[in-house]
Amino acid sequence: MKTLDDLGDVRGRTVLVRSDLNVPLDGARITDDGRIRASAPTISTLAERGARVVVVAHLGRPKGAPDDKYTLAPVAARLSEVLGRPVAFATDTVGAQARAAVEGLGDGEVALLENLRFNAGETSKDDAERGGFADALVALLGENGAYVGDGFGAVHRKHASVYDVPQRVPHVAGGLVEAEVEVLKRLTTQTERPYAVVLGGSKVSDKLGVIDNLLGVMQSGDKLLVGGGMLFTFLKAQGHEVGKSLLEEDQLETVTGYLQRAQESGVELVLPVDIVAATAFAADADPQVVPAEAIPADRLGLDIGPESGALFAAKLADARTIFWNGPMGVFEMEPYAGGTRAVAQALADATGAGALTVVGGGDSAAAVRALGFDESSFGHISTGGGASLEYLEGKTLPGLQALEA
Secondary structure, X not given: OOEHHHHOOOOOOEEEEEOOOOOOEEOOEEXXXXXXXXXXXXXXXHHHOOOEEEEEOOXXXXXXXXXXXXXXXXXXXXXXXXXXXXXXXXXXOOOHHHHHHHHOOXXXXXXXXXXXXXXXXXXXXXXXXXXXXXXXXXXXXXXXXXXXXXXXXXXXXXXXXXXXXXXXXXXEEOHHHHHHHHHHHHHHOOOOOOXXXXXXXXXXXXXXXXXXXXXXXXXXXXXXXXXOOOHHHHHHHOOOEOOXXXXXXXXXXXXXXXXXXXXXXXXXXXXXXXXXXXXXOOOOOOOEEEEOOEOOOOOEEEEEOHHHHHHHHHHHOOOOEEEEEOOOOOOOOXXXXXXXXXXXXXXXXXXXXXXXXXXXXXXXXXXXXXXOOOXXXXXXXXXXXXXXXXXXXXXXXXXXXXXXX
């Protein structure tokens, strides 16, 4: 992929930057600005070089029409604070407001357009409809426009702003995408061993592809640690009682196959030895630590237990490369945050010991910030959970494919 330096002199050029600004909101309050801060360096670099920067992004999943709940207005305000420069905000995507905002830009100035997904063409599966929206975005740029793909969290989507626009104008990868791809290469083809992968989150089905592919590339001595809601399907596959815990019975046969493959390949598949289980999905539902192989029938597991946290930390201590995706429990509730905190601390310790540690975006990235960890404690915090997983599955990502063309 070409990078920012390949654009040459951008002074006076209008540059469309596809960023990932899909941040969590509580009303109009941004609860985690990590993606905004990660996107800022590319935008700043272009502005400092005199480009007229037009930032586009999505937020949430509106149904192809304006929806106040998903406006990027709060993001524009926070982006301006992070950049330390004004950010003009257009209240539409390719209409009169967007044209006025772009035409009003001077060299080194920045505008953010409204949520791309307010236009049905952004996510359309119809090539012509999607292409029409891409044409409208390109038309905003004038004759000497350029495109910078920097929204790593969206590169696994065949969307107009990710896939179709770069086919129409000179295009390069932004610094964020460049960094993400470099790290993912080190996880797949340039891996320093021992290699450990920690997977959590609610469902095994969300991780099937990545587990399958990882078991094909991991070697004897590598470790796969499983926590989160998905662990109960593994425990059930081993014949254990899981009570009312989250269980995907239709995946039991697949999981049994993974257990066998790991054993045959010498990959150590590590499951928790104790669980924090409660009578209901609530912080005050009498949480108790119980053995992982004997969860009471009237309880559901909501976190890995303290012995498991210590076990996972010990298993990660000698790793040279660690990838983590998915919390160990319902970290948003303090009684069930201990497992996620233990894994985060183990990664921080491994970073200090010289290992490459990668927090794989999504809930994992939100968790380390919510639990008070300094981002510098980790080698890399990805902005794209889904995109990272699909890359590790070995899939072709449309956004990267378009940037490489």
